[in-house]
Amino acid sequence: MNDFLAESSEEVITLDNVMLTYEAEHSVNALEDIHIKINEGEFVCLLGPSGCGKSTLLKIIAGFIKPTKGTATMSGTPINGPDWHRGVVFQQPPLYPWLNVEDNVKFGLKMRKIPSRIGKETVNEYLEKVGLLEFGKNRIYELSGGMRQRVAIARVLVNNPKVLLMDEPFGALDALTREQMQNLIRKIWWETGKTILFITHDVDEALSLGTRVLIMSKRPGRIIKEFKVNFTKSITGENSDRTRYTNEFQELREQILNLINKTDATYSI
Template identity: 60%
Template sequence: MQRAYDGINGKTVVKLEDVELVYNSEIGTVTALAQVNLDIQEGEFICVMGPSGCGKSTLLNIIAGFMQPTDGQALMNGRPIEGPDWQRGVVFQSPPLYPWLTIKENVNFGLRMRNIPEKEREAITAEYLEIVGLTDFANRKPYELSGGMKQRASLAKVLVNEPGMILMDEPFGALDALTRDKMQALIRRIWMKNQSTVFFITHDVDEALSLATKVIVMSSRPGRIVKVLDTDFTYDMDGANSESARYSKQYMTMRESILNVINQKDELAV
């Protein structure tokens, strides 16, 4: 298969070593994650799947630095992840836009917090507003935008900082099917162009297979990685090959394999 992207170079960006997370709740002690080991290489597009409550978002929050594991360690470039950092940009399902700021002001907010000079800040902001197709809406407020446009603004808000890693927690889950397809194509193009490393949570197996270079499937709580699949379908999802790639025998076999793992774990949890 001819690849349109060759950014994966074997360098480990994030390393998870025996990561566990245990917390106390009203029902007692809960083990959210158990013995999670994972190496994320520079340039990979990883999609994470699993039944609800399996710890996907918890794992993302640990990588983002929002949470600390109760055992094991999470490292980025060989150093412990001890808190949030602009080098790890996070895109949530609900766009965290400030309603009193314009779209341009929202997008360049992180640059202002980092004290990037105004002239440079304006140029970078303009570039990414153009990339996500919001140049004509730069001076609008968030309430004037559709859901898909807000999510594009949220994506630009992360991209302007040019983070080494982009973390996405079901970012397209609330969008209609047509807008979702457009957003998938957009993030795929940005990933290929910028050679970013992406960690993307989804419940949609077709979304995972069409975006990812690697699909990780997690078990029901306590969350463990139970299956890892390498996939190259993303390289054929733009243009004339998209339909043949999605309905190929290899694609359908991998799709069934992922669903079987998830469904089996769901049945065991009941």
């Protein structure tokens, strides 16, 4: 394993004094005074009560929306719109049902006019990484929810983005499939060294995946606490439960839940 978290890692994503106000009949402050720095190779998990602005924050980093105030930059360059260097995986993967698995994964490369021979080799490489090489000719409707999410992850990774933005990507999956997908994304992170920002409502998921966990307050969303963690380094398929039931894991879990519950009494454990 490479050490992706070296002190000399490049600062990849920077949000400085970011604020987002939705202007409608009544103005709504979604985000306020957001300061975030994410270094190369970090796996940052973002937790907070429903409606606190987690997805809004991710959309700013993705370039889908611009902050009302403050700056969002990637490697020192202002984020002014979507870019393939920042790949996004949503909870419901927006796949094209009229294309097969292989063509869905290939779509971004085709748009970038990558030569067909190189594109096919790259597609096969990432289908193999997500365990779907033998399903390349299948239609999307023939796949389970977990398999569709694997296609979505392969479609993003095939473009070799520098940053992977994941918005509750496993939230709609059953418990067993969810754990399998967590193991998959952990494996991909270790193999590729991608920088990942991962939004979740699940405290256990955040602690078992992230190298850093950020907690947001209720709206207007602010970063109210940061935890540096390293459970992901010790979790494997065989010892995941053993790690989750250590005193250190459980104490940190309770600390995070208590913190979130103070900001929103309806937050789900």
